[in-house]
Amino acid sequence: MSNLLKNIFRFLRHGHWTRPITRQWPLILFFIILIGGASVTKNLYYRAFIIFLQAYCVAALAHLTKSKIVKGLIYFFCYVLFATETILIFTYGMHISPTTLTLLLETDQRETTEFLTTLISQPQFWMALAVIVAVAVANVFAEKYRLRVSQWMETRKWGGVTRWIALVVIIIGLLSSSCYWSLINADDSVEVDDWGVIHKHPKDVMTRLVMAFVDIRAGKNEMMKNLEIVRQMKPVAPADSDSLNIIFVIGESYIKAHSPIYGYSLNTTPVLLKEHQQGRLFVFKDAVTPFNMTTNAVRNIISCNAMGLGEHWMDRPPLTAVFRQHGFHVSMYDNQRSYGNDQNTFMFSLSNYLYMPEIAELCYDELCDSAFHFDGKMVDYYKARHLNPPAKKSLLLFHLMGQHVLFHERYPDEFNHFKADSIMRTEPWIDTKHKELIAQYDNATLYNDFVVGNIIQLFSDRNTVLVYLSDHGEEVYDYRDVCGRKAFKEEHPDISFQYSVPLLVWCSDKFKEQNPDIISDIEKALERPLSIDNVCQLLFHLADISNSRNDYYNPAVDVLANEYHCPPRIVEKTMDYDSVMAAFH
Numbered sequence: 001m002s003n004l005l006k007n008i009f010r011f012l013r014h015g016h017w018t019r020p021i022t023r024q025w026p027l028i029l030f031f032i033i034l035i036g037g038a039s040v041t042k043n044l045y046y047r048a049f050i051i052f053l054q055a056y057c058v059a060a061l062a063h064l065t066k067s068k069i070v071k072g073l074i075y076f077f078c079y080v081l082f083a084t085e086t087i088l089i090f091t092y093g094m095h096i097s098p099t100t101l102t103l104l105l106e107t108d109q110r111e112t113t114e115f116l117t118t119l120i121s122q123p124q125f126w127m128a129l130a131v132i133v134a135v136a137v138a139n140v141f142a143e144k145y146r147l148r149v150s151q152w153m154e155t156r157k158w159g160g161v162t163r164w165i166a167l168v169v170i171i172i173g174l175l176s177s178s179c180y181w182s183l184i185n186a187d188d189s190v191e192v193d194d195w196g197v198i199h200k201h202p203k204d205v206m207t208r209l210v211m212a213f214v215d216i217r218a219g220k221n222e223m224m225k226n227l228e229i230v231r232q233m234k235p236v237a238p239a240d241s242d243s244l245n246i247i248f249v250i251g252e253s254y255i256k257a258h259s260p261i262y263g264y265s266l267n268t269t270p271v272l273l274k275e276h277q278q279g280r281l282f283v284f285k286d287a288v289t290p291f292n293m294t295t296n297a298v299r300n301i302i303s304c305n306a307m308g309l310g311e312h313w314m315d316r317p318p319l320t321a322v323f324r325q326h327g328f329h330v331s332m333y334d335n336q337r338s339y340g341n342d343q344n345t346f347m348f349s350l351s352n353y354l355y356m357p358e359i360a361e362l363c364y365d366e367l368c369d370s371a372f373h374f375d376g377k378m379v380d381y382y383k384a385r386h387l388n389p390p391a392k393k394s395l396l397l398f399h400l401m402g403q404h405v406l407f408h409e410r411y412p413d414e415f416n417h418f419k420a421d422s423i424m425r426t427e428p429w430i431d432t433k434h435k436e437l438i439a440q441y442d443n444a445t446l447y448n449d450f451v452v453g454n455i456i457q458l459f460s461d462r463n464t465v466l467v468y469l470s471d472h473g474e475e476v477y478d479y480r481d482v483c484g485r486k487a488f489k490e491e492h493p494d495i496s497f498q499y500s501v502p503l504l505v506w507c508s509d510k511f512k513e514q515n516p517d518i519i520s521d522i523e524k525a526l527e528r529p530l531s532i533d534n535v536c537q538l539l540f541h542l543a544d545i546s547n548s549r550n551d552y553y554n555p556a557v558d559v560l561a562n563e564y565h566c567p568p569r570i571v572e573k574t575m576d577y578d579s580v581m582a583a584f585h
């Protein structure tokens with residue numbers, strides 16, 4: 001310790017503060033390459049000072065401690081961040097962000113294995129690995145010749161030049177670093193987002209990591225705010241009416257262009273097609289999701305907010321709380337709820353939005369206590385637990401695994417119906433491997449149709465209305481050589497496969513008979529554009545709680561109401577869906 005103090009004293013007194021630069025130049029150089037790539041390629045003027053200051057600080061640490069362990073740890077940390085970011089960019093076109101960090105934290109063991117399997121099967125992964133290895137090799141060489149170059153740099157002339165330049169850069173870096181103050185003090189994720197879009201703020205990998213953690217902490221504040229809103233809700237005496245079952249099915253990664261209901265050439269949805277032909281299924285043509293990631297999409301689907309009116313999900317209660325307030329018995333069957341890891345980790349995640357114990361107690365009468373490999377098993381489980389008719393008024397939610405990545409894992413063998421040769425695609429870049437994956441996706445869609453059919457069957461002779469939608473779409477080589485939800489590099493991309501989603505309303509014969517007005521409202525609305533964050537309004541309308549006693553009902557965003565007017569449909573908070581698609585066509 002006394003050695004370190006002596007070093008610091010000498011360091012400041014004799015102008016030795018330039019030594020970290022001349023002696024640890026490889027660490028400075030590679031810190032900037034590994035961590036600060038974004039700081040020296042974009043908006044250099046603002047960001048380069050900050051990244052140099054950070055590089056200088058770690059070099060000073062290595063220089064003063066003269067410890068190989070300290071230096072090794074710094075390198076280790078840098079390479080972990082660099083490798084994560086590089087692999088994310090190459091394989092998914094993504095960065096370290098609150099979203100990716102949340103995904104990592106939310107992923108359970110089954111998903112981790114699936115994720116890693118998908119990852120190493122991609123050629124882009126091996127390209128990323130090659131880049132990482134190449135940088136590491138260059139780094140080893142730099143370290144090998146470190147002392148020789150140091151001696152050359154410390155000749156009088158070079159020492160003088162570096163000293164002055166370094167001093168100016170370090171001072172500006174110190175002044176610019178004050179921007180972190182407002183990031184660390186951000187109260188909610190909107191403030192974190194706002195901080196991130198300011199050009200002069202650094203975007204290096206370490207800053208991204210800090211942003212992600214601040215955002216996750218902010219998410220915890222948001223949940224507390226949301227909980228308080230739900231706590232304030234007072235029960236509303238239900239209007240005396242007939243029994244009614246509202247079923248809300250949230251699908252997963254459903255590309256609507258892969259359903260014949262929306263014009264697909266293969267019959268992936270025989271059950272729904274039949275219901276459609278018999279007049280019980282109503283197909284909304286133009287529904288869009290605001291996000292292509294489950295957490296953000298489902299949070300805004302469940303919350304009674306209208307994003308197009310600038311309402312944040314945390315400022316409105318979940319629709320489940322509103323249904324309960326109006327006397328409905330609310331059940332939730334979620335095949336994506338992961339157990340074991342949601343008790344003590346971060347509260348930012350979707351599972352905490354839906355299942356934070358205080359929230360769950362206020363929102364549900366019944367929760368499914370198991371998870372199943374196939375969605376159909378969850379429906380069987382529901383059936384086995386409900387041999388008696390449901391409560392007089394009930395809302396039942398099913399959240400399915402649907403067509404989530406690794407499509408072939410989503411259906412049992414007997415649904416292995418479509419094969420590569422069923423796929424009639426003739427683009428030159430489509431080969432058998434592509435066709436196999438498309439066929440697997442179509443089989444998953446076929447199984448999903450069977451699952452939804454089973455849910456319908458449970459309620460077909462009761463007064464029931466079912467709403468089905470998907471949290472977001474997906475891509476499986478639909479118009480470009482891409483499988484998954486990757487970023488768009490094209491100037492005019494077709495974002496419909498990821499953001500346009502199926503929205504279906506199924507009505508039992510009894511419901512149709514008893515509600516001719518609602519049926520006519522539905523028929524009038526099928527062509528209207530809408531964003532699925534407003535689906536709660538549709539559910540309120542169908543459940544007949546679309547009145548002045550419901551504080552959260554807003555006819556302006558209820559697609560079935562005469563007053564309806566679709567607000568701008570902004571996806572990922574930045575893209576106007578309709579203008580992007582207009583540019584594509």
Ligand SMILES: [Zn+2]
Nearest residue numbers: 253293294471
């Ligand atoms: Zn999803």
